[in-house]
Amino acid sequence: MGMNRYFRLLIFLFFTVVLFSCGAGKMGRDALLSHEIGEYYKAIEKYRKASRKEKDRVKRREYAYAIAECYHYIGDYERAALYYRNAIRRGYGDPAALLDLAEMLRSAQDYEEAIETYRMYLDTIPGDERARAGLEAIRKTQEWVANPSRHIVNPIKEINSRESDYAPVFVGGRDNEVIFTSSRKASTGKKESMITGQDYTDLFRATFSIQRQKWEQPQLLDENFVINTGEEEGAATLSPTGEQMIFTRCRYDKSQALGAELYSTSQSRGSWSDPIKVQVVGDSLIAAHPALSYDGSELYFVSDMPGGFGGKDIWKAEKVGGAYANPVNLGEAINTPGDEMFPFSRDNGELYFSSNYHMGMGGLDIFRAVKNDDGTWTVENMGYPVNSPSDDFGIAYVEGENKGMFTSNRKGSRGDDLYEFVVPPKIFRVDGEVFDKETGNRIDGANVRIIGTDGTSLRLRTQDGKFQMKLQPETEYIFAAFKDGYLRDKASANTIGLEDSKDFRFELFLTPTDAPIKLDNINYEFGSWELLPQSKSSLDTLVATLMLNPTITIEIMSHxxxxxxxxxxxxLSQKRAQSVVDYLIEKGISPQRLVAKGYGETWPKAVTRDQARQYDFLKRGDELTEEFILKLTEEQQETARAINRRTEFRVLSTDFIERFDAEPER
Structure with missing residues (x-):
């Protein structure tokens, strides 16, 4: 994240006055001039030579700071940190150097020293927003790394070279052909850039071989010197068909930069027309990094012309009568006092760009901007692994797909390299099993009804008690299993808001209706029919069962x-059964579906399989009569009596239809 551009200019002017007033030598003056016009690589060499010959400690300290600034501008953050630290150690007095050093340390992932340096700066300038934002950015970076996005990112080894390769754009929106900028040895511009120290850049084309399943060796986009010339060409944008291209060209006159300009060309039968300058800004102003909207009606570009927010801003020009005119700044939601560059307009209307000022991981980060209904923008950092503590920029998407390329000089890169990314589709799947609740066996041939909020309405039949299906994203599902002779059971699955693929697994238990069904945890006051509070939650489960099975009538059986x-x-048992019925009626169950019946002690419990597993003195099928119980130990007798004290229900019919009495005539 850079300092305020105006503040940097003041420092530079002060530095200029100091050197000239002190009679600085020709090398120092030449270094200042190169620095001023943006020839950072050239300026670094001149500053070094001047520093080696300079005996004045104050001037050498100023040289160290200037070299740090140049390395900062060209994105070599580790060397920038080295020279900022050198200047501070030599007594450089402006506290802004501490902030610069902290920013470089953060980009170099030296977080411990960065935090210490930010705090030293805050001791001098309490409450400074940039320093506070830097500390917050370290916290956010750790959060992004701990919670990465679903993007899978890999370098494209077949395309990348030892030189800079950046700013990809897909031809015709397809994923098998890409145009990008490179300073590789095959470029036609053999001059060394005074900004980066590399050869001038050209536009290259690479195609993906379906048979070989790899990218072919990149070739110059144009070998006839129509587009690629002795100047620097790069950062292009294409119309959806790939027939029109607008690209950046940086011109030089006697090794002096004349600035970046936009040029337009069109392709017919494989040949490009002579480029025409796009008159989107004044002749003396810089325009670079073009990006066409999907319908071609808008042209986004980067400029530092007046009316911006500082540094380089993103502007937009509307197409009027075949030309792009009336540029407007995208506003403070997008642009900042730092640099916003390399815009890309996706076919879904989203805008992507890179910034070194918005909250990020360090250097340039890639951001996504979505336009709201009121015309404002919502901007978000794309997070890790798309972004890194180094420079990440120049993203491009394949049309209609969640994949593409971007540029990064992150660790492992040989400079600016191209990286491919893909967001794998989210896959949601359900695996279900349907069991007999009494026997524990899976039920073959059970029916499963699936209803989803996306309109899904399906019926499946279990095979060996199992079923599977894929689910759609952003959908809520209900699964209901049923079979004759059983009560239904249901489960739910919800994919709304899920960021990752997920497998849902659940078991449905169908209760046989040919025997009484125990209601667990139904308890009363001693010798009373008053339901205890904890019993009501269990009865709520029965309410849900009755609602899920609306055609059954039941008898509540108390023992x-x-x-x-x-x-x-x-x-007592009759009153207890009636208490349960009354509670169910309060919960909205029709009285026509309910019968209360007290059996007293006349229906001793037959021990179930689960009870036999739980109590080793009981066997499945034992009938807990008074005679049987009295043969047990005192402790065992109390257990057996507790088993007999129970509330159950049994299904009386499965064809219930609600009857409504007709209103009497008046």
């Missing part, structure tokens, strides 16, 4: 143990 008189037990 007691053998303690007490027969009459008392009958009356």
């Amino acid at each position: 007691t143990d053998h303690v007490g008189s027969d009459q008392f037990n009958f009356e």
